[in-house]
Amino acid sequence: MGSRRSLFYVLTRNLHLYIGLFLSPFVLVFAVSVILLNHPGIPLGGSRALEAATLHVEVPPGFDRLEDIDRVRQAREIMRQADVSGEVGFVGYSRSEGTITIPVSRPWSEATVRVSAKTGMASITQRRTGFLAPLIFLHKMPGPHLANIRGNWAMVRAWGWLANGTAWLLLFLALSGIYLWAILKSERTVGLFLIVAGLASFLGALYAICR
Amino acid sequence: MPSVAELWIRRLHMYIGLYFLFFLWLFCLSGIVLNHPKWTFAEFWNERRQTSREVQISRPADTEDLAICRSLLEQTGIRGEISGNINRTAPGVISFRVVRPGDIYDIKADLDSRQARIDQIHVNGWGVMNMLHSFSGVRRGDPTLHQNWWATGIWRFSMDALSVGMVITVLGGIYLWFIQIRKRFWGAVALLLGIATLGLFLVA
Numbered sequence: 506m507g508s509r510r511s512l513f514y515v516l517t518r519n520l521h522l523y524i525g526l527f528l529s530p531f532v533l534v535f536a537v538s539v540i541l542l543n544h545p546g547i548p549l550g551g552s553r554a555l556e557a558a559t560l561h562v563e564v565p566p567g568f569d570r571l572e573d574i575d576r577v578r579q580a581r582e583i584m585r586q587a588d589v590s591g592e593v594g595f596v597g598y599s600r601s602e603g604t605i606t607i608p609v610s611r612p613w614s615e616a617t618v619r620v621s622a623k624t625g626m627a628s629i630t631q632r633r634t635g636f637l638a639p640l641i642f643l644h645k646m647p648g649p650h651l652a653n654i655r656g657n658w659a660m661v662r663a664w665g666w667l668a669n670g671t672a673w674l675l676l677f678l679a680l681s682g683i684y685l686w687a688i689l690k691s692e693r694t695v696g697l698f699l700i701v702a703g704l705a706s707f708l709g710a711l712y713a714i715c716r
Numbered sequence: 717m718p719s720v721a722e723l724w725i726r727r728l729h730m731y732i733g734l735y736f737l738f739f740l741w742l743f744c745l746s747g748i749v750l751n752h753p754k755w756t757f758a759e760f761w762n763e764r765r766q767t768s769r770e771v772q773i774s775r776p777a778d779t780e781d782l783a784i785c786r787s788l789l790e791q792t793g794i795r796g797e798i799s800g801n802i803n804r805t806a807p808g809v810i811s812f813r814v815v816r817p818g819d820i821y822d823i824k825a826d827l828d829s830r831q832a833r834i835d836q837i838h839v840n841g842w843g844v845m846n847m848l849h850s851f852s853g854v855r856r857g858d859p860t861l862h863q864n865w866w867a868t869g870i871w872r873f874s875m876d877a878l879s880v881g882m883v884i885t886v887l888g889g890i891y892l893w894f895i896q897i898r899k900r901f902w903g904a905v906a907l908l909l910g911i912a913t914l915g916l917f918l919v920a
Binding site: 522523524525526527528529530531532533534535536537539540541542543544545611612639641643647648649650652655660663664665667668669672673675676679682683685686692695696699700702703704706707710711713714715716 | 736752753846848851870872875882883886903907911920
């Protein structure tokens with residue numbers, strides 16, 4: 506019984522250590538990006554416009570009749586011709602002007618591709634988003650917005666799995682951490698006090714904000 | 717025997733983790749739910765309840781818009797963060813939005829006729845969790861948002877504190893691994909794998 510318990514302890518301790526080490530950079534990204542999101546005055550560093558370009562593209566027929574992911578798929582075809590890649594946001598189509606607007610974002614840059622559906626002339630404007638901007642990009646992706654089209658770029662899709670994996674594994678780290686703490690008899694009183702203090706702060710903050 | 721520094725780094729790693737346990741669970745779970753907007757069981761926007769009411773108000777003595785809005789909130793018993801622009805749509809008419817986790821209020825008050833119309837959207841517990849995840853009163857790139865409610869300040873501080881706590885916990889954890897010589901190799905593999913995986917996304 507004792508050896509089984511000690512095997513469980515060793516296994517939990519090792520998993521806590523190695524999973525924690527693997528997650529370390531991801532947790533740092535999420536933690537630092539929270540500070541950046543909560544304090545918009547902190548500069549992201551080095552945001553600047555890149556050169557604009559114009560070129561001719563083939564606009565897929567019937568573009569104006571498409572919606573959601575079908576429209577994004579065709580927008581990606583235009584982007585391929587314009588050599589632009591990234592996560593596509595809401596693709597706008599102005600019937601009166603006959604223009605298609607494709608917003609594209611990547612960790613380091615944002616681009617807007619504007620295409621005249623009549624002439625096929627496309628103008629591309631790009632901007633570097635700053636040294637710290639990728640942290641915010643990763644924190645917000647995939648997120649709750651534009652659910653029907655989100656994850657249209659393979660990198661965002663893969664990041665979504667990793668971001669969710671990070672959250673699940675953090676829950677495991679928290680639970681395994683509780684077990685590893687509970688084993689240490691000398692730390693039980695202080696630990697219990699901190700759990701209760703943390704719970705009180707948590708419920709107090711929730712009460713203040715939600716009541 | 718561990719050194720005093722090692723003992724305290726170990727304790728700090730453990731104590732911070734235990735203190736922030738519930739905050740961490742909330743943000744992890746809400747993050748997962750936010751990343752799965754198609755999960756039907758966590759649906760909240762389609763389940764929202766909308767109500768409207770007219771109330772009598774007295775004209776606030778204040779002259780500054782934010783103070784007028786706060787006075788109107790006090791009179792109507794509404795608590796929350798005044799979000800976005802305060803609009804003067806007509807002489808004597810002031811309209812603004814108030815948000816708190818679970819509720820969104822659009823208030824249009826006619827200070828001359830002393831009437832206010834309150835449109836309220838109430839969402840379920842999933843909606844509350846969703847809103848708590850990002851309730852800071854500010855948004856990067858939106859200069860109309862300025863935190864103006866003390867409770868938002870507490871929540872925002874909690875998010876900051878959790879973030880700083882996680883950074884300390886991570887750095888402490890790395891130190892505690894590094895001093896275990898027998899575990900350095902596989903620990904380095906795990907850490908480098910994490911850095912390399914993240915690097916792939918950062919350079920994408």
